[in-house]
Amino acid sequence: MSGFLNSIGRLRAPKRSPTTPEESTSPTSPNYETMSQNPSQGQMQGAASPGEEKPLYLCQPFVKAALVKGSFKTIVAPPKYVDVNEWVAINIFDFYQNLNHFYDVVSEFCTVQTCSKMGAAKELNFTWPDQNKRPVSLPAPTYIDYVMSWVQRLIDDEGVFPTKSGRDFAPSFPSTAKHIYKQLFRIFSHIYHAHFTDILHLSLEAHWNSLFAHYVAFGKEYDLVDAVDLKDLRKGGGGVALLCDRWGEMGTLEG
Numbered sequence: 135m136s137g138f139l140n141s142i143g144r145l146r147a148p149k150r151s152p153t154t155p156e157e158s159t160s161p162t163s164p165n166y167e168t169m170s171q172n173p174s175q176g177q178m179q180g181a182a183s184p185g186e187e188k189p190l191y192l193c194q195p196f197v198k199a200a201l202v203k204g205s206f207k208t209i210v211a212p213p214k215y216v217d218v219n220e221w222v223a224i225n226i227f228d229f230y231q232n233l234n235h236f237y238d239v240v241s242e243f244c245t246v247q248t249c250s251k252m253g254a255a256k257e258l259n260f261t262w263p264d265q266n267k268r269p270v271s272l273p274a275p276t277y278i279d280y281v282m283s284w285v286q287r288l289i290d291d292e293g294v295f296p297t298k299s300g301r302d303f304a305p306s307f308p309s310t311a312k313h314i315y316k317q318l319f320r321i322f323s324h325i326y327h328a329h330f331t332d333i334l335h336l337s338l339e340a341h342w343n344s345l346f347a348h349y350v351a352f353g354k355e356y357d358l359v360d361a362v363d364l365k366d367l368r369k370g371g372g373g374v375a376l377l378c379d380r381w382g383e384m385g386t387l388e389g
């Protein structure tokens with residue numbers, strides 16, 4: 135069934151940056167740091183102003199802004215006769231491309247100065263595993279470059295995302311898909327946390343919310359959303375975990 139990817143013509147996403155992570159680093163470990171565990175480093179970052187109780191993306195009318203009215207559940211169901219791995223691969227590829235385009239737009243606001251850490255909630259910065267699998271704190275743009283380059287390499291790898299007819303997905307594909315999903319989710323989290331006001335200034339909130347709601351609904355349907363990250367977001371102040379809860383209450387993610 136892998137001819138389906140081929141039949142729609144897999145395009146190469148535009149490469150945003152020449153930065154390439156070390157081959158030996160891979161974002162496969164669920165590393166994170168919470169500032170509550172390390173209060174000496176505790177520092178707010180991102181666009182939210184100190185003392186602000188509720189992030190804008192949780193406020194009306196922004197929490198409801200979307201291009202698709204109603205539920206996303208119906209559009210995540212696989213078309214008939216399409217293999218689940220293939221459906222997951224196609225959707226991951228689309229999400230990756232769309233997220234890449236959005237990040238292109240906000241990247242001028244996401245610099246090592248504005249985002250010295252990969253902040254995702256008031257008290258949560260995601261970390262990257264170094265060559266010895268030790269968690270290291272990276273500026274958000276560096277972290278995001280690493281993830282995007284890593285995902286691009288996987289997408290280009292025939293052994294991971296097969297496009298030729300007759301080639302099957304490796305048994306490890308579901309696990310790889312989950313790793314990719316987790317890392318792209320972290321990028322969504324950072325953009326919501328640190329750049330939602332930039333999204334608003336560009337009047338992109340409906341497109342942005344729609345993309346993320348689709349991402350979450352799809353991830354829930356195929357068990358791709360990382361429960362540990364969601365838990366850490368809640369512990370670290372909420373972040374997009376609260377947005378997912380809110381959309382769950384509104385029925386946006388349900389059938």
Ligand SMILES: [Zn+2]
Binds near residue numbers: 274
């Ligand atoms: Zn940023």
